Amino acid sequence: MQASRSRCIRCPEREPRGASKGKASAYAKATAVRYAILSDIHGNLEALEACYAELDSADNLLCLGDVVGYGPNPNECARMLRERNTRCVLGNHDVAAIDNFGVEYFNPIARRAIVWTQNVIDAETRSWLGSLDYEMRIENFLMVHGSPERYFEYILDDAAAARAFAASDAPLIFIGHSHIAECYVMDAQGRITHQALTQGGDVELAAESRYIVNVGSVGQPRDFNPAASFGLYEPERRLVRIVRVPYRIERVQQKIHACSLPEQLAQRLTLGR
Numbered sequence: 001m002q003a004s005r006s007r008c009i010r011c012p013e014r015e016p017r018g019a020s021k022g023k024a025s026a027y028a029k030a031t032a033v034r035y036a037i038l039s040d041i042h043g044n045l046e047a048l049e050a051c052y053a054e055l056d057s058a059d060n061l062l063c064l065g066d067v068v069g070y071g072p073n074p075n076e077c078a079r080m081l082r083e084r085n086t087r088c089v090l091g092n093h094d095v096a097a098i099d100n101f102g103v104e105y106f107n108p109i110a111r112r113a114i115v116w117t118q119n120v121i122d123a124e125t126r127s128w129l130g131s132l133d134y135e136m137r138i139e140n141f142l143m144v145h146g147s148p149e150r151y152f153e154y155i156l157d158d159a160a161a162a163r164a165f166a167a168s169d170a171p172l173i174f175i176g177h178s179h180i181a182e183c184y185v186m187d188a189q190g191r192i193t194h195q196a197l198t199q200g201g202d203v204e205l206a207a208e209s210r211y212i213v214n215v216g217s218v219g220q221p222r223d224f225n226p227a228a229s230f231g232l233y234e235p236e237r238r239l240v241r242i243v244r245v246p247y248r249i250e251r252v253q254q255k256i257h258a259c260s261l262p263e264q265l266a267q268r269l270t271l272g273r
Helices: 045-052 074-083 092-099 108-120 123-130 158-167 249-258 263-271
Strands: 026-028 035-038 060-063 135-138 141-144 172-175 181-186 192-196 201-204 210-215 228-234 239-245
Touching: 035 045, 045 074, 045 228, 045 239, 045 249, 074 108, 074 123, 092 108, 092 123, 108 263, 158 172, 158 181, 158 192, 158 210, 172 228, 181 239, 210 228, 210 239, 249 263
Parallel strands: 026 135, 035 060, 141 172, 172 210
Antiparallel strands: 035 228, 135 141, 181 192, 181 210, 201 239, 228 239
């Protein structure tokens, strides 16, 4: 099914490989030797600023979606991404914020937060989010929020990873959505292994294998590590690195309280879950 917001179901599916996908497929030419890959910022400005402080000005910035939702600074986070010319794909909270898509599937806390977000995002943020695609392929790697098969499906085990590998021919797939930093590897024989990256770490890319790398969450980690998480990809070195960055959690919690967002959203930042 072609990804069209007017025809979205709960988890939009990608079209069969080789089909003309229109807006769901945005191809771009790689222009930098290092990519910084962010995901699931969720309106957490302090976490985003802390990640930016770790980057080089020459880094090519990419984002895997969920810029907004949960956090108190959706407009400021979107503006920072635009100012750095960040190439971004849509997350489910982004679509919910601009089109009310999938809100009926959100839990009560997420639903309350997305209604608040819908009321505070400005026209510029709304227009920018509305211009984004569901996936983007840059040279040999694919960017998607959840899975290349169904854009908002979670990849949480080997079976889901196998379906995702089957849905794309990309040797390297970057995802977010679960807020858990980890990697799935498929070797030349089709065997899948898993690498936890909750404390950060490197993934060395073997030429004969394929990889799904979840870069974790900038703004709301859920892998029992409260530090912000993002990825760095160096194609020439065939290396992906997951970086964990501490930030001023208490400042974000103060903003959450000031905005009358659910208390649980403040508490989970400390817990990292």
